[in-house]
Amino acid sequence: MTTDEKLIKLDRTDRRILELLQRDGSLTNQQLAEQVGLSPSPCSRRVRALEDAGIILRRVTLLERKKLGLTLTVIIQIGMDRHTPERFEAFEQQVATFPEVQECYLVTGQEADYMLKVVVPHMDAYQHFLLDKVTRIPGVSGVHSSFVLRRVVDNTELPLGYL
Missing domain, CATH: 1.10.10.10 (Winged helix-like DNA-binding domain superfamily/Winged helix DNA-binding domain)
Structure with missing residues (x-):
């Protein structure tokens, strides 16, 4: 903090x-x-x-992905070629413009620098997203995709019992 x-x-x-x-x-x-x-x-x-106080950021409506035809969820690990603030900032700004990206995390403790959660309708849409968007971002040097078979826990509520 x-x-x-x-x-x-x-x-x-x-x-x-x-x-x-x-x-x-x-x-x-x-x-x-x-x-x-x-x-x-x-x-x-x-x-x-x-x-x-900035505790309540905004109010949203959660949508059912499958009923909208968004049936493929992908967790993508992305490696960057250089670890510079400028490279990371450019990547983050670009990824923030992609509506397919639900979450983006800068991570440590593994080969990847970033983890993305992406939602698309099908594999063809994912291929387009990967080849025409992600791999065209300067600095992206490696991509590893994991396809979600089933959402076991999908919770948006923060655990307030610790407060």
Whole structure:
């Protein structure tokens, strides 16, 4: 944690608000207030404070991939030719523009420098993504693809029990 990343002390009500919103971001303030045992105004103020503190980043809608024809999930390990800030920054900026990329991590402890989680409709789309996008990024020196057979755990909720 950097010096500008200060932990924010949360009480039981704040944690409950976060748990409920992680499960269902479409809850109205009234519904949320009822479930945490507050009246609407204090509940709204708490949510706003969590947003202002940068704890709640945004609210999203999760979609079912298969029903949209996005049936292939690939974990890609990528090696870079040079380990310079400029090379990494250029790679990260380019990858951030690809809608197929769900997650991108700079990693250590293995041959790869980056791990990507990519979602596409089928193998032909993956081939296009790999050959026409990823391998054309300057500095990419190696690619290893692993194809997901089944999602065993696919959770977007953070474990708040540690707080």
